[in-house]
Amino acid sequence: MESENSLLEIIKGRYIKPVYQPIASLRDGSILGYEALSRISLPGCEINIEELFDLATSTQRLWELERLCRTQALRNAVAKPVGTRLFLNVDPNILYDPEFISGFTSQMLREFGMNPDEVIFEITEKSSVSAVPVFISSIEHYQKQNFQIAIDDFGSGYSGLVRVCAFLPNYLKIDMGIVRKIDQDSRKKSVMTGIVKFCREAGIQVIAEGIETQEELVTLIQVGVDYGQGFFLARPSENFQRLPGEIKLLIKEARNNSLNMGGSVPVFGHVGAICSKKRALPANAPALPVYRDMCSDPSMTEVCVLNDDGTVCGLLTRQYLLGRFSGQFGYSLYYRRTVKDLVREDFLSVDSATAIDDVAAQAMERGPKNVYDAVVVTEGKQYLGIVTVRDLLNEAINIRVKNAADANPLTGLPGNNAIQRAIEEMIADDRDCAIIYLDLDNFKAYNDAYGFSCGDNMLRLLAQAMNLCCSAGDFKGHIGGDDFIILTRDTERLHELCSHIIETFSEQIQSLYSKEDWERGYIISKNRNGFAENFPIATLSIAAVTNRTVDFSQTELLSKTVAHAKKQCKQQAGHSVVIV
Structure with a gap:
């Protein structure tokens, strides 16, 4: 009560x-x-x-x-x-x-x-x-x-x-x-x-x-x-x-570190490569000259405002500045102000190492009022330049077209040209990284027994398992046939990643087998000599090599190490993972 x-x-x-x-x-x-x-x-x-x-x-x-x-x-x-x-x-x-x-x-x-x-x-x-x-x-x-x-x-x-x-x-x-x-x-x-x-x-x-x-x-x-x-x-x-400010900085640094892990940059390129270094002003600069310049020059769409230490204070866009000076009292209210007084703080800023495709996605996620504003590009927290949304989208489309042309038509994963570029850029980087090779065991026997259409479904299923288990930053590629590759910088969770892929793949392949074959655990197919033989259910052999113990720049040594790890996998029955 x-x-x-x-x-x-x-x-x-x-x-x-x-x-x-x-x-x-x-x-x-x-x-x-x-x-x-x-x-x-x-x-x-x-x-x-x-x-x-x-x-x-x-x-x-x-x-x-x-x-x-x-x-x-x-x-x-x-x-x-x-x-x-x-x-x-x-x-x-x-x-x-x-x-x-x-x-x-x-x-x-x-x-x-x-x-x-x-x-x-x-x-x-x-x-x-x-x-x-x-x-x-x-x-x-x-x-x-x-x-x-x-x-x-x-x-x-x-x-x-x-x-x-x-x-x-x-x-x-x-x-x-x-x-x-x-x-x-x-x-x-x-x-x-x-x-x-x-x-x-x-x-x-x-x-x-x-x-x-x-x-x-x-x-x-x-x-x-x-x-x-x-x-x-x-x-x-x-x-x-x-x-x-320290929380915002932490978020941006964590975001950039996440984007730079394992493969997003090789596939989509750095935004720093396409930005333009345009005029920037100190925070105490008067706003009136900028307003007059924008009135007389329609191509002047924005200007960056910098703090004393060279970091970006904000972005002053043409539409925003002209809007402030317009109206009955706009001019009298703002003609004595500095650019810092008028600057917009809700601008999008990215590190120069951020992937172009990701910057384009971030830009288009902004609200309707600033979706077409230029994006500020920094390097080491210092102002580097800006990139327009048009340039971003054009470059992202060009890259996607190029990657699509090279992609494996069956799985949609990047093919050998993209894989080679990704490996070269990974080798040129000093950070921890790993190359993971995936190979299907008993795939040929399954393909012969069930037909090419079912074999294609198994390859698609493996590609799907890789996409489900890998993080957004991991590079996934299809070398050809039943050979796949993953490039990652998350070397701490290699075994967890490989085990997750195996578990996901194993849970999904039952639908690809007849009830009889699945229950008895093997299929009957022809061996290389043309004679009938019992072959186990398809499994995965996964070999991973990190640059902690192998110098990736020594191509011959890397190839030998990978070949040895793959051989060790193949000698084990069932699913196997070997990490060097």
């Missing part, structure tokens, strides 16, 4: 205070948006916000409380930075509250001068499996109003990938139970990697919740998670915070 009285007092007295926690890009540390969280401001209240919502549900006052929290969050969100989103939590059960008002949020947005595309509803079915129909209805309700949707607490409740695929939300927020200590748990890392691959193919952005350590953050960046949220990045606050 006392708790119920507290609920009534909170609702009537509007004792709810919103706080906002940043959701940041794990590419560059820029802010995607802020999750609005509610705090009880009633003095002496002994129940927390979760208990308050449970009580509101049981006393049929859920919509009253939800409306109060939503109103407070929207009212204060007017002060959020331009271009960022507001994430609002939604209890799906409010749809069944008799007091629920459809269209309430749209009305409030108009009142506060906000647009619907600035709001993303976070919906969860965490509470109970019986809430699944309510969960579905809630998603449909907001999607019909053209709001963006995030499925919250994925991995803790009952929402599965099938349901996610059916509704195609804009964002998938991964529960902290999966994120917590992911750097120490290979199973959690594998789960997260699978989720990222699924969402990438489905066009869904992944947000990891509950990041509390640097190690968790770096691991999430390595597996390709799009956005992050947690105490390590920033705690909830009444103000709309940016990430601390």
